[in-house]
Amino acid sequence: MTHRIAIIAGDGIGTEVMPEGIRALEATAKRFNIDLEFTTFEFGSCDYYLEHGKMLPDDWFEQLKGFDALFYGAVGWPDKVPDHISLWGSLLQFRRRFDQYINLRPCKLMPGIKSPLAGREPGDIDFYVVRENTEGEYSSVGGKMFEGTDREVVIQDTVMTRTGVDRVLKYAFELAQTRPRKKLTSATKSNGISITMPYWDERVVEMAKGYPEIAVDKFHIDILTANFVLHPDWFDVVVGSNLFGDILSDLGPACTGTIGIAPSANINPEGHFPSLFEPVHGSAPDIAGKGIANPIGQIWSGAMMLEHLGYKEAGDAMVTAIEEVLSEGDATVLTRDVGGEGTTASLGKAIADAI
Amino acid sequence: MTHRIAIIAGDGIGTEVMPEGIRALEATAKRFNIDLEFTTFEFGSCDYYLEHGKMLPDDWFEQLKGFDALFYGAVGWPDKVPDHISLWGSLLQFRRRFDQYINLRPCKLMPGIKSPLAGREPGDIDFYVVRENTEGEYSSVGGKMFEGTDREVVIQDTVMTRTGVDRVLKYAFELAQTRPRKKLTSATKSNGISITMPYWDERVVEMAKGYPEIAVDKFHIDILTANFVLHPDWFDVVVGSNLFGDILSDLGPACTGTIGIAPSANINPEGHFPSLFEPVHGSAPDIAGKGIANPIGQIWSGAMMLEHLGYKEAGDAMVTAIEEVLSEGDATVLTRDVGGEGTTASLGKAIADAI
Ligand SMILES: CC(C)[C@H](C(=O)O)[C@@H](O)C(=O)O
Ligand SMILES: CC(C)[C@H](C(=O)O)[C@@H](O)C(=O)O
Numbered sequence: 222m223t224h225r226i227a228i229i230a231g232d233g234i235g236t237e238v239m240p241e242g243i244r245a246l247e248a249t250a251k252r253f254n255i256d257l258e259f260t261t262f263e264f265g266s267c268d269y270y271l272e273h274g275k276m277l278p279d280d281w282f283e284q285l286k287g288f289d290a291l292f293y294g295a296v297g298w299p300d301k302v303p304d305h306i307s308l309w310g311s312l313l314q315f316r317r318r319f320d321q322y323i324n325l326r327p328c329k330l331m332p333g334i335k336s337p338l339a340g341r342e343p344g345d346i347d348f349y350v351v352r353e354n355t356e357g358e359y360s361s362v363g364g365k366m367f368e369g370t371d372r373e374v375v376i377q378d379t380v381m382t383r384t385g386v387d388r389v390l391k392y393a394f395e396l397a398q399t400r401p402r403k404k405l406t407s408a409t410k411s412n413g414i415s416i417t418m419p420y421w422d423e424r425v426v427e428m429a430k431g432y433p434e435i436a437v438d439k440f441h442i443d444i445l446t447a448n449f450v451l452h453p454d455w456f457d458v459v460v461g462s463n464l465f466g467d468i469l470s471d472l473g474p475a476c477t478g479t480i481g482i483a484p485s486a487n488i489n490p491e492g493h494f495p496s497l498f499e500p501v502h503g504s505a506p507d508i509a510g511k512g513i514a515n516p517i518g519q520i521w522s523g524a525m526m527l528e529h530l531g532y533k534e535a536g537d538a539m540v541t542a543i544e545e546v547l548s549e550g551d552a553t554v555l556t557r558d559v560g561g562e563g564t565t566a567s568l569g570k571a572i573a574d575a576i
Numbered sequence: 577m578t579h580r581i582a583i584i585a586g587d588g589i590g591t592e593v594m595p596e597g598i599r600a601l602e603a604t605a606k607r608f609n610i611d612l613e614f615t616t617f618e619f620g621s622c623d624y625y626l627e628h629g630k631m632l633p634d635d636w637f638e639q640l641k642g643f644d645a646l647f648y649g650a651v652g653w654p655d656k657v658p659d660h661i662s663l664w665g666s667l668l669q670f671r672r673r674f675d676q677y678i679n680l681r682p683c684k685l686m687p688g689i690k691s692p693l694a695g696r697e698p699g700d701i702d703f704y705v706v707r708e709n710t711e712g713e714y715s716s717v718g719g720k721m722f723e724g725t726d727r728e729v730v731i732q733d734t735v736m737t738r739t740g741v742d743r744v745l746k747y748a749f750e751l752a753q754t755r756p757r758k759k760l761t762s763a764t765k766s767n768g769i770s771i772t773m774p775y776w777d778e779r780v781v782e783m784a785k786g787y788p789e790i791a792v793d794k795f796h797i798d799i800l801t802a803n804f805v806l807h808p809d810w811f812d813v814v815v816g817s818n819l820f821g822d823i824l825s826d827l828g829p830a831c832t833g834t835i836g837i838a839p840s841a842n843i844n845p846e847g848h849f850p851s852l853f854e855p856v857h858g859s860a861p862d863i864a865g866k867g868i869a870n871p872i873g874q875i876w877s878g879a880m881m882l883e884h885l886g887y888k889e890a891g892d893a894m895v896t897a898i899e900e901v902l903s904e905g906d907a908t909v910l911t912r913d914v915g916g917e918g919t920t921a922s923l924g925k926a927i928a929d930a931i
Pocket of ligand 1: 412413443
């Protein structure tokens with residue numbers, strides 16, 4: 222069975238880490254006898270926008286919908302195209318049109334990576350952030366009135382639907398079921414945001430009834446961010462709205478020192494549409510073109526993709542290879558951000574070899 | 577000149593730390609010859625709600641508006657009254673009706689306090705979070721439709737006005753002017769929240785034109801929370817919307833290890849209405865009634881109140897006294913959260929004595 226993978230490298234270091242992601246996937250495919258077929262697309266980058274006046278061709282949906290997965294680099298280059306245009310014109314379209322309503326991000330303290338938190342060791346921090354990925358605070362409803370005057374008012378709606386909230390909660394509860402600690406934390410702000418957030422809380426209470434074995438707690442987002450720093454060991458599966466999940470899934474990797482190497486999956490669990498796998502880091506214009514970007518986020522995202530396609534063992538082997546290379550700590554191999562003097566290619570090659 | 581201070585202790589540990597706040601203020605008033613007159617109010621607590629069916633009497637505005645400042649403990653006791661009712665019925669009313677449009681919170685690594693961040697020393701972290709405090713994501717506009725069915729949809733509007741955005745930015749720029757580093761960081765999320773947040777960015781650019789000496793940068797809230805952990809030394813004055821400011825002003829104190837002792841000021845800069853001073857911590861039902869709550873947040877809030885009333889030297893003396901007592905590290909005096917075995921009263925008394 223051939224798995225057809227669409228490749229969109231995007232901007233900046235996205236184009237540099239992508240080849241290493243593919244190299245690692247090819248090594249894994251060979252070892253585990255998996256048939257992957259890659260097709261590369263040029264659209265979805267700011268350069269494409271400068272040439273065509275849009276981020277994607279009109280028929281992007283038709284072109285991509287038949288693939289088994291999208292393997293994605295990073296998009297955005299604010300000096301060329303404002304972020305809200307490049308992002309809403311590409312990544313956020315994919316998430317919404319392909320109904321990738323789960324954004325899943327592991328937060329794991331890896332060997333050889335220094336946490337900015339005092340006294341934390343590998344094993345101490347190991348949780349998932351499950352983020353709602355299609356609605357909530359990322360809405361397209363709203364507008365401006367009395368423009369350009371002192372009375373100017375700007376409104377944007379947060380929109381939550383029962384369908385949207387329930388399905389992400391269900392996914393998070395199911396994930397918590399598979400974990401040894403069976404713990405779920407809900408991110409809320411129902412003490413201040415008085416309509417949508419109490420609703421979110423209600424749905425959590427309702428959903429929890431179906432999962433009596435899961436220990437459920439909730440924190441308001443302000444104190445929750447504080448607890449990520451103070452007590453990262455408390456967490457197992459953390460579920461949040463689009464915005465809260467976005468914040469927590471950058472803060473979590475920051476606490477594990479892995480912001481530059483963390484992966485993410487944008488999942489359509491029913492498989493009606495392709496899911497999308499991308500590193501958490503962005504296009505990083507400041508270091509683009511130097512060949513020093515760390516490819517681990519891209520490779521780790523590839524591991525999540527294989528797991529999603531049904532090859533859990535193969536995905537685990539990729540993560541193990543990453544951990545091995547990090548543990549060895551060979552400075553000629555590792556990139557600068559993790560204490561070495563190597564390049565994107567040297568690190569990518571070492572991981573592919575380890576696989 | 578007599579300064580009339582309204583006291584509202586609220587719930588839980590609010591009622592325990594308040595007497596220590598008053599004790600410290602009385603010591604300071606004596607030393608600096610300041611005439612303070614305290615009037616205590618019973619409303620604004622969940623017990624008041626249980627008795628009267630509301631958090632505040634109908635004429636609260638009339639009763640309080642003539643005071644020079646409100647000195648506030650903490651409100652909320654979810655087992656008695658849901659948070660969104662107790663908070664919207666009290667604290668959030670004060671902020672809005674008294675147009676306390678600035679929420680100001682120092683994030684400062686104090687001597688004797690252990691930061692959860694590795695390798696950070698007092699002096700390394702010292703910044704202010706300036707939060708918009710009346711509009712934005714904390715709105716009262718929105719509702720529910722198709723209630724109780726699968727089509728259920730819940731909407732809440734984020735509302736930003738030019739008046740509201742500009743005045744908090746102006747305050748933040750003015751504050752940055754008074755600081756040696758003259759640096760301002762704006763919290764945004766204009767890549768994802770596509771209407772209100774690009775507007776916020778626009779107003780920052782516009783306001784910055786009037787302050788050419790200030791170095792301005794901006795970060796999206798997700799990576800900004802990460803940078804609080806990774807690079808807390810980057811920040812000087814950080815300005816954000818109501819929600820983003822709320823998050824950052826819990827996360828900042830968490831990074832300095834001061835979440836239990838940080839103060840905050842809710843300010844109406846024009847002095848048309850009384851400003852309100854309160855610790856960042858909440859009512860902490862879990863430790864209430866034990867006499868072990870740390871009173872420093874309340875005392876430090878008192879220091880901010882004196883500064884606001886025009887007594888900067890007196891406010892500084894209170895902060896110095898706090899620093900002295902923390903540096904001494906006497907375990908019989910300090911409360912448990914800062915490594916001692918003392919009580920709310922022992923720590924409060926030591927600080928009052930130091931003043
Ligand atoms: C209690 C809550 C409504 C409040 C807020 O979100 O403003 C608190 O977190 C704060 O920061 O003062
Ligand atoms: C680039 C941006 C729109 C995006 C988001 O906020 O979703 C990013 O931060 C992410 O988390 O994937």
